[in-house]
Amino acid sequence: MEIKFYPLDFEYRLKDGKVYMYLYSKLGDGSRVCVIHEHRPFFYVSIEGINTMELELRLKGLKIENRNEAAVVVGFEEVERELLGKKKKLWKILVNYPKAVPLLAEELESWGLECFEKDILFVHRYLRDVGIMPMTLVVAQGEFIDEPRLRIPAFLATDVHQESLESVQKLRILAVDIETYALKKEILPQKNPILMIGLYGVDELGQEFKKVLTWKKFPHTLEYLEVCDSETQLLQRFRDIVLEYHPDILTGYYSDVFDLPYIKVRAQKLGVQLDLGADHSELEVSEKGVRESKSSITSMVHVDVFQFIRNIFGKNLKTGSFSLDAVSEELLGYKKQVVNLDELGPSWDSNSERLADFCAYNLHDAYLTAQLCRTLLYDMIEFTKIVGVPVFDVIRMKFSRLVENYILRRGMEYNILAPNKPQDAQISQRRQESIQGAFVFEPTPGLYKDMVVFDFRSLYPTIISAHNIGPEGFRCDCCKLVGKVPEKEEYWFCTKEKKFIPLVLEELILRRADVKRMAREAQARGEDTKIYDARSYTIKVLANSFYGYLGFYGARWYSIECAASTTAYARNYIKQTIEKAREFGFEVIYADTDSCFVLLGDKELADAKDFMQEVNSHLPGKMELEMEGYYPRGIFVAIKGTEKGAKKKYALISKEGRVKVTGFESVRRNWSLIAKEVQKKVLELVLNDKVDDALVYVKLVVQEMKRGLVPLHKLIIKTQITRELGGYASVGPHVAVARRMVERGEMVVPGMVVEYVIVKGPGIIRERAKLPSEVGEGEYDADYYLNNQVIPAVSSIFLVLGYTEDQVFKDDSQTGLGKFF
DNA sequence: CGAGCCCGGGG
DNA sequence: GTGTACGGGCTCG
Numbered sequence: 001m002e003i004k005f006y007p008l009d010f011e012y013r014l015k016d017g018k019v020y021m022y023l024y025s026k027l028g029d030g031s032r033v034c035v036i037h038e039h040r041p042f043f044y045v046s047i048e049g050i051n052t053m054e055l056e057l058r059l060k061g062l063k064i065e066n067r068n069e070a071a072v073v074v075g076f077e078e079v080e081r082e083l084l085g086k087k088k089k090l091w092k093i094l095v096n097y098p099k100a101v102p103l104l105a106e107e108l109e110s111w112g113l114e115c116f117e118k119d120i121l122f123v124h125r126y127l128r129d130v131g132i133m134p135m136t137l138v139v140a141q142g143e144f145i146d147e148p149r150l151r152i153p154a155f156l157a158t159d160v161h162q163e164s165l166e167s168v169q170k171l172r173i174l175a176v177d178i179e180t181y182a183l184k185k186e187i188l189p190q191k192n193p194i195l196m197i198g199l200y201g202v203d204e205l206g207q208e209f210k211k212v213l214t215w216k217k218f219p220h221t222l223e224y225l226e227v228c229d230s231e232t233q234l235l236q237r238f239r240d241i242v243l244e245y246h247p248d249i250l251t252g253y254y255s256d257v258f259d260l261p262y263i264k265v266r267a268q269k270l271g272v273q274l275d276l277g278a279d280h281s282e283l284e285v286s287e288k289g290v291r292e293s294k295s296s297i298t299s300m301v302h303v304d305v306f307q308f309i310r311n312i313f314g315k316n317l318k319t320g321s322f323s324l325d326a327v328s329e330e331l332l333g334y335k336k337q338v339v340n341l342d343e344l345g346p347s348w349d350s351n352s353e354r355l356a357d358f359c360a361y362n363l364h365d366a367y368l369t370a371q372l373c374r375t376l377l378y379d380m381i382e383f384t385k386i387v388g389v390p391v392f393d394v395i396r397m398k399f400s401r402l403v404e405n406y407i408l409r410r411g412m413e414y415n416i417l418a419p420n421k422p423q424d425a426q427i428s429q430r431r432q433e434s435i436q437g438a439f440v441f442e443p444t445p446g447l448y449k450d451m452v453v454f455d456f457r458s459l460y461p462t463i464i465s466a467h468n469i470g471p472e473g474f475r476c477d478c479c480k481l482v483g484k485v486p487e488k489e490e491y492w493f494c495t496k497e498k499k500f501i502p503l504v505l506e507e508l509i510l511r512r513a514d515v516k517r518m519a520r521e522a523q524a525r526g527e528d529t530k531i532y533d534a535r536s537y538t539i540k541v542l543a544n545s546f547y548g549y550l551g552f553y554g555a556r557w558y559s560i561e562c563a564a565s566t567t568a569y570a571r572n573y574i575k576q577t578i579e580k581a582r583e584f585g586f587e588v589i590y591a592d593t594d595s596c597f598v599l600l601g602d603k604e605l606a607d608a609k610d611f612m613q614e615v616n617s618h619l620p621g622k623m624e625l626e627m628e629g630y631y632p633r634g635i636f637v638a639i640k641g642t643e644k645g646a647k648k649k650y651a652l653i654s655k656e657g658r659v660k661v662t663g664f665e666s667v668r669r670n671w672s673l674i675a676k677e678v679q680k681k682v683l684e685l686v687l688n689d690k691v692d693d694a695l696v697y698v699k700l701v702v703q704e705m706k707r708g709l710v711p712l713h714k715l716i717i718k719t720q721i722t723r724e725l726g727g728y729a730s731v732g733p734h735v736a737v738a739r740r741m742v743e744r745g746e747m748v749v750p751g752m753v754v755e756y757v758i759v760k761g762p763g764i765i766r767e768r769a770k771l772p773s774e775v776g777e778g779e780y781d782a783d784y785y786l787n788n789q790v791i792p793a794v795s796s797i798f799l800v801l802g803y804t805e806d807q808v809f810k811d812d813s814q815t816g817l818g819k820f821f
Numbered sequence: 822c823g824a825g826c827c828c829g830g831g832g
Numbered sequence: 833g834t835g836t837a838c839g840g841g842c843t844c845g
Binding site for chain 1: 833834835836837838841842843844845
């Protein structure tokens with residue numbers, strides 16, 4: 001029989017010497033199925049110049065003992081693939097299980113053979129070999145079988161293939177958020193219990209589910225609150241609710257590193273089983289280093305919304321901070337509820353009637369997370385459909401790996417053999433290599449009137465595609481005098497035949513144009529364009545990443561020459577544009593990489609459009625100059641400590657009076673409250689065009705600071721102790737303070753955040769770092785706080801406006817307001 | 822100046 | 833799991 005399904009989550013299992021893929025999937029009616037399909041692991045070995053008779057004999061006798069099962073070759077076939085534009089004869093070596101691949105490949109390499117595609121994740125290998133996309137409609141032939149180890153029906157498939165690229169529509173989403181006991185902001189799962197678990201679900205029909213679990217009895221009227229007897233029971237209830245709700249997507253915010261690992265540690269400590277997978281497997285937390293982990297549950301997709309935002313979507317956001325609060329505000333228009341988390345522990349201990357607020361806060365966080373997940377799911381699924389690896393992996397990847405996986409997938413169509421990943425020596429060599437970057441026309445800091453901003457649409461992708469830039473066509477034999485790169489006499493690219501990398505990139509560009517056209521048509525029909533917007537965005541960011549990929553030291557298709565050629569062409573085009581703008585009589589005030597800012601002067605917008613059309617009439621391929629906008633006023637910022645114009649760090653004021661400032665770093669924990677406060681306030685004032693107020697405010701702060709009037713709590717700097725105190729090779733101020741705390745008999749454990757204040761006096765900073773309780777009013781070092789905290793926090797903001805640090809921070813200087821009028 | 826360390830997100 | 837983040841900023845040595 002035949003079934004159609006949308007695969008969500010993937011794993012493989014070994015049985016009777018065979019390898020089976022398990023595709024945990026959703027059927028059209030919303031029920032779940034696990035499709036089981038056999039697949040053979042393999043890798044390639046080059047047979048050029050090899051005695052294949054001898055190789056065959058050696059392969060037959062090859063057996064590498066491994067812990068559970070010896071790795072052996074179970075077959076081979078001769079194939080031809082293309083490696084960087086050259087045909088290559090290979091043997092496809094079939095092996096008995098996935099982990100046998102690296103073992104056997106290493107052995108063959110020790111014989112002096114060249115092996116390929118020996119480090120591809122088996123799940124990814126399967127998806128590409130079979131040619132199916134996660135989250136889209138797939139069809140399988142086979143039979144339902146008894147698989148008592150699974151909680152859902154099992155279907156043993158003899159054939160699996162793509163039915164259509166239609167995405168799964170209706171998914172059950174469950175968001176999880178925990179609140180923990182924490183005094184002094186310490187997050188210590190071994191010590192501190194989970195106090196609350198907030199759950200917010202949205203099912204296939206859009207019905208919501210709300211629940212907060214806690215284990216302290218107190219008077220309340222919250223209908224969603226369930227009070228357990230103990231933390232153990234709370235965790236058991238959590239397990240039961242997740243199993244009963246059986247979400248397709250379990251989501252959280254930073255849940256890879258915080259919520260799920262915390263739950264796991266507590267469950268282990270209290271002996272609670274978290275067998276949440278459809279195969280009864282436990283919640284799994286894989287540590288990859290001290291501060292990084294991935295949490296997963298087999299059969300459902302764990303979406304850590306934060307990962308997707310940080311890795312992919314954040315570039316699209318205005319906010320510099322990826323906190324749940326900031327991201328929710330920008331994407332949903334809601335903020336977190338305001339509670340004082342420092343009060344949660346004390347309230348739990350002795351003030352339990354106040355816990356209701358924390359329960360509401362807890363549920364609201366889960367609600368925000370679920371809504372973010374729903375909002376971003378289109379984008380996540382679109383990335384998955386283009387890159388062709390599971391959603392779980394896609395949202396945890398950075399751009400270079402997304403590009404690589406996209407290229408690997410497209411390579412299947414063109415019979416491409418993937419180049420190997422670089423070895424350590426190769427990586428360190430590549431890291432030494434540098435290329436000349438973008439052209440920046442330095443602005444003179446200051447205020448300008450009547451500006452028009454031009455942008456090359458997707459400059460690097462269109463250059464790569466228009467000039468066929470890729471490792472395959474680099475210095476081809478046929479085009480030596482034709483396709484020369486500007487400024488690079490010794491570089492040229494094939495002009496006769498479109499090569500693999502520029503080809504798949506060009507297809508992305510064409511696809512995006514197509515999607516944008518469909519979006520316009522949908523809009524004309526009055527339909528929702530969300531899905532088209534997501535697809536268009538996906539394609540854009542993926543295309544924009546090709547240039548970076550070609551110059552990324554870890555890339556399989558690394559080519560520093562291609563990256564260098566791309567920027568060389570880009571510099572050439574932007575310089576030509578500047579020249580042409582001047583010929584048209586415009587004053588160019590700033591240009592960076594792909595954009596050109598000109599003053600309108602006594603000309604009209606129509607003249608600017610004429611100029612743009614003239615430029616466009618000479619551009620090759622899909623290259624295009626666009627008019628990004630008209631701005632009555634704009635101010636440019638310089639890179640800190642230099643005269644150079646900073647990339648994407650400027651302020652523009654639109655005709656409607658909206659101020660947009662780009663390029664400010666987020667505030668960190670080891671900044672004092674006074675620094676954070678001043679930065680926030682100055683940004684607010686500057687963005688509201690109240691520059692004079694901002695200057696007055698800063699001068700006031702400087703005066704208060706110097707007169708010792710800033711309250712102590714605004715001067716506290718917080719730094720985490722990350723290891724045992726003996727383990728520090730270099731003693732920073734936080735370590736010095738922690739050691740003194742130990743001397744005083746206080747407990748200091750790794751993970752704890754120490755607080756300190758820098759005071760006046762002789763010696764280096766750590767010698768002047770004191771506990772807040774050791775510091776008297778006005779004893780703090782005003783110069784330190786001004787120079788190391790306040791000024792760094794706001795100097796760049798004033799530089800945007802054309803003020804030097806001295807102008808802003810010296811008491812006796814003029815404010816220079818005249819500049820603005 | 823290079824090396825060492827901490828930052829992000831989360832309570 | 834056919835695995836192993838990263839770039840930026842600050843301080844010490």
